[in-house]
Amino acid sequence: EAGVVQSPRYKIIEKKQPVAFWCNPISGHNTLYWYLQNLGQGPELLIRYENEEAVDDSQLPKDRFSAERLKGVDSTLKIQPAELGDSAVYLCASSSRAKGDEQFFGPGTRLTVL
Amino acid sequence: AQSVTQLDSQVPVFEEAPVELRCNYSSSVSVYLFWYVQYPNQGLQLLLKYLSGSTLVKGINGFEAEFNKSQTSFHLRKPSVHISDTAEYFCAAKKAAGNKLTFGGGTRVLVKP
Numbered sequence: 001e002a003g004v005v006q007s008p009r010y011k012i013i014e015k016k017q018p019v020a021f022w023c024n025p026i027s028g029h030n031t032l033y034w035y036l037q038n039l040g041q042g043p044e045l046l047i048r049y050e051n052e053e054a055v056d057d058s059q060l061p062k063d064r065f066s067a068e069r070l071k072g073v074d075s076t077l078k079i080q081p082a083e084l085g086d087s088a089v090y091l092c093a094s095s096s097r098a099k100g101d102e103q104f105f106g107p108g109t110r111l112t113v114l
Numbered sequence: 115a116q117s118v119t120q121l122d123s124q125v126p127v128f129e130e131a132p133v134e135l136r137c138n139y140s141s142s143v144s145v146y147l148f149w150y151v152q153y154p155n156q157g158l159q160l161l162l163k164y165l166s167g168s169t170l171v172k173g174i175n176g177f178e179a180e181f182n183k184s185q186t187s188f189h190l191r192k193p194s195v196h197i198s199d200t201a202e203y204f205c206a207a208k209k210a211a212g213n214k215l216t217f218g219g220g221t222r223v224l225v226k227p
Contacts, residue, residue, distance in 0.1 A: 004157070009155075031213065040123075041219055042206070042218050042219050042220050043204075043217050044217070045214055048213060048214070056213075056214065093157075095213070100165075102163070103215060104160075105150075105158040105159070107156050107157045108156075108157055
């Protein structure tokens with residue numbers, strides 16, 4: 001079974017530029033999560049999707065961050081415009097109710113904003 | 115609201131020595147508890163989890179953890195570490211009736227030869 005796929009793995013951009021991250025969850029997993037992991041800290045949930053519906057986006061900074069999960073499979077997380085403080089690792093995870101909601105994580109996208 | 119505290123940010127340990135990583139949680143409701151490992155430049159991998167039943171939980175790679183309700187702790191142990199156990203370890207909790215994982219700040223384990 002293929003794991004959670006994320007791309008790109010690394011991204012370096014100038015501040016004020018837009019950036020997008022892509023996530024392909026494990027096949028059949030209806031729940032998808034985006035996490036932010038700052039250096040030396042644990043992941044923090046940004047948004048959770050149940051199929052195509054965002055059911056928890058309370059921690060997503062909506063002035064510059066947006067996300068979508070069209071067709072309830074792949075998801076894209078966007079930042080526009082990026083700020084220096086957005087430098088971090090962005091993790092995607094997915095889970096399935098049928099498998100006890102255990103979350104499987106992708107390798108992450110490491111964003112550096114210069 | 116729940117919170118998770120990992121008491122040690124770094125733990126240096128010699129190869130073949132035992133290691134214990136401490137985790138305390140706070141929650142007003144029943145929680146499920148997890149330990150994840152993160153190797154450099156990789157995502158998180160589940161080591162073990164406590165949902166209910168026996169308070170001693172065995173996981174992958176020789177790790178085990180003990181749930182202690184009275185002390186609200188879920189410490190992770192391994193009797194003999196290998197160089198390959200060098201990684202960051204995260205304790206996490208979620209409400210039994212929810213999906214949201216709350217993570218601790220992580221403990222970096224450095225295994226020395």
